Amino acid sequence: MNNILAIAKKELHYYFGSPIGWVVIGLFTTLFGLFFLPGLSFFLQQSLSVMSMGAGAPPMNVNQHLIGPSIGNMAVTLLLVLPIVTMRTFSEEKRSGTIELLLTSPITDVEIIFGKFIAAMGLYAAMLAATLIPIVALYAFGTPEWKPLLTTYLGIFLFGGCFISLGLFISSRTKNQIIAAMWTFAMFLMLWIINWGASFMGPMSQAVVNYLALVDHLEDFTRGIIDTEHLIYYLSFIAFGLFLTVRSMDSERWRG
């Protein structure tokens, strides 16, 4: 456990001791704001027109019509940002030779991988926390429900965890950060759109691709539902990514 924390601390030192962590958080929050602002304007316009329809019409739901879609847009941004967070995790160590220090120290591969995963999740949590600012501001003017907000953030957190665990694996396969980033991006875009052609497939393959499609599992979370099906999907995806990383490090060791 101490070893995991030592690695995590070193990684966080890298993220926040250099401009990288701050640039990622800053730009990610800016992009989120750029999605959020038009969403907010549109929401206000719609609410006004609903209100003008008279007392009988139900009021617009902030969670469903503003926060949910904003988080959906955030997922698109993550597609571009998270590969940048994970691309260097192992590639950089391999290129600069510091991997020799890690692999000849009395720590296990699993500890190294967990340390790096925890640190990347920490940076990601900081990114998500920054996006809470405009959302918390909504409470000054309205009454969003906090429970669906919480499940939404849980969902997007796990969703990002999948990116990060697979990103670690891809980074462990190459010395080149750009290649790592490109592969990670491509893999996730593929998992994203895998079911776009589902309607042209047979029922069996349709079910499979629909299950695999990464972003579809996020929908229930944004509605305030924690469905074990989606929870298990994300958790097992993360576990699988970490498992692949362990195997990859082991095979690299043997191959030299």
Add this chain to the structure above:
Amino acid sequence: MSNVIEVKDLTKRYGPITAVDNISFRVERGEILGFLGPNGAGKTTTMRVITGYMPPTEGRVIVAGFDVLDQPIDAKKRTGYLPETPPLYPDMTVRDYLLFVAAIKNVPRVNRKAKVDQTLERARVTDMADRYCWKLSKGYRQRVGIAQALIHDPDVLVLDEPTAGLDPKQIIETRQLIKDLAGDHTIVLSTHILPEVSQTCQRVVIINKGQVVAVDTPDNLTAQVGNSEVVYLKIDTLGTNVTPTLAAVPGVTNIFTTETNGTVVSFQVETQQGDDIRQQLAAAVINQGSGLLELRPMQVSLEEVFLSLITEEAPEESVLEGNHE
């Protein structure tokens, strides 16, 4: 004396390429062992197996009593390793870096600060403690690399070309540093620079194309190659033929002319090992009436030992005989 490192029938293959082919050697406690060979001979691969960076394909490596394959964590706790490029994180200060290394090398938390200060002192980098690693000169990087290897007081220090790329002053300092460390640690260092071995190491393993060609002390290796001694003479012959005069001196076994420049001729005269006939040679030349310009014994350098061992024509038998003695 106990063996701290024992390499037994070690073979390492990368796919179809055999980098290290069935080598065996031992290193005793407190010893400095030089690992000598041309680039690509398998030095780094062997060191990487000893340090647990990669597993052996065949054979066993035991470090401080622990098999590197079966008990890697225990073996690694007792090993410090300086790879060819010092494994520094550019965005960390030297102190932060060493604190991190201390943590992953299992130095207890309470001792870490003191240990870092002490190691900074030992590796002579105290004045750079708060400098970022990317700002360090090559010499200081190397020293921080050594500090990193030392921080957990390992029994075994493995240094891969510790003086490569340093300037002459830094090389001398680094060698001295290594010698100072020898008492407390068993050291294996690799190099392709021969004088380094004769100056720092007590024993040498010469490796070529993945195989051990010789294991011995630098002095014995030097002695092995020449069973003859060579005297260099530069003579102004004044047009006469000096060769018969030299050949007539008792004890001379062979004469080579190495250079002729007008009447000035350079000779290499071989004699039996242990025969010192310099006085007789000088007297013979002068009595003959020629001008003796220069006379000096030629030492067989490790370079020649090395070349004779790794070239195909080398008399391998004599080398092996020397080994068994």
